[in-house]
Amino acid sequence: MRNRKLLPYETIVQATSGEPEAVHAVLSHYAGYIRYRARSFGNSNSDIEDYIQTKLIESLFKFRFL
Known part of the structure; x- marks a missing residue:
């Protein structure tokens, strides 16, 4: 069962890599x-x-997965 209010994991990973x-x-x-x-x-x-928006984008690039 998927929560439709959340962003997909793949989208977050791609965003942190700058896509x-x-x-x-x-x-x-x-x-x-x-x-x-x-x-x-x-x-x-x-x-x-x-x-x-700028702070959100900056924090995306600082985010690291374990």
């Missing part, structure tokens, strides 16, 4: 959450949204 399509899939998966967190006083802040 552009997989990185895009990760960003798309978290787009709603990023948009929600980038809201400031009820308004969307694109600078904060870009900052969060």
Whole structure:
């Protein structure tokens, strides 16, 4: 039984190795959450949204599997 809310393991592995399509899939998966967190006083802040996306991409490349 598979949890459809989670990203597939293969996508995460590909994203950590720098595959552009997989990185895009990760960003798309978290787009709603990023948009929600980038809201400031009820308004969307694109600078904060870009900052969060950049930090997510940076952390993808730092992630190591055991």
